[in-house]
Amino acid sequence: MPQPGGGQRAMRPQRWLYEHLTGTALHPSTLLLHACDVPLCVHVDVDQAVSHLAPGTHRGNMLERVQRGRHRNGATAIRMAGLKRSERVALSRELRAAFRDHGWDAAAIRACRTGIASDTPTLW
Structure with a gap:
């Protein structure tokens, strides 16, 4: 700028x-x-x-x-605490790929942020 x-x-x-x-x-x-x-x-x-x-x-x-x-x-x-920079970069790229491949998909983003796949059964 x-x-x-x-x-x-x-x-x-x-x-x-x-x-x-x-x-x-x-x-x-x-x-x-x-x-x-x-x-x-x-x-x-x-x-x-x-x-x-x-x-x-x-x-x-x-x-x-x-x-x-x-x-x-x-x-x-x-999930991010104590991770090496390379691992944080990998997670960041995974999130970017989720945006690119699925657009704004709350389930895909939640899976990237939490590490829990969207098809994982819930307790309730």
């Missing part, structure tokens, strides 16, 4: 797409919170009811993190 001094700055794809589609320039301290809890998600829409990303604060993100169990002891975080 060009800067006034002629340089460039790096920008996360989610942030760029949000600013591009909504026409809203986000303050550098503003975060984009993921309603779907998938950090790689770039599902942005001008209709906030459809968009997976919404502006928020660090405090709001930390509150959601605890409420949704994404903290260090949460079920979704345990």
Whole structure:
């Protein structure tokens, strides 16, 4: 992204797409919170009811993190804790492939995030 001094700055794809589609320039301290809890998600829409990303604060993100169990002891975080970088990369690529092959398929994404296949029988 060009800067006034002629340089460039790096920008996360989610942030760029949000600013591009909504026409809203986000303050550098503003975060984009993921309603779907998938950090790689770039599902942005001008209709906030459809968009997976919404502006928020660090405090709001930390509150959601605890409420949704994404903290260090949460079920979704345990799978990633202590993994080598190469293993995290492999999981990230697996999630990307699920998006590419199935589009937005909640069952496929849940299987990637939790490691539990969608055809695994449930207890109830």
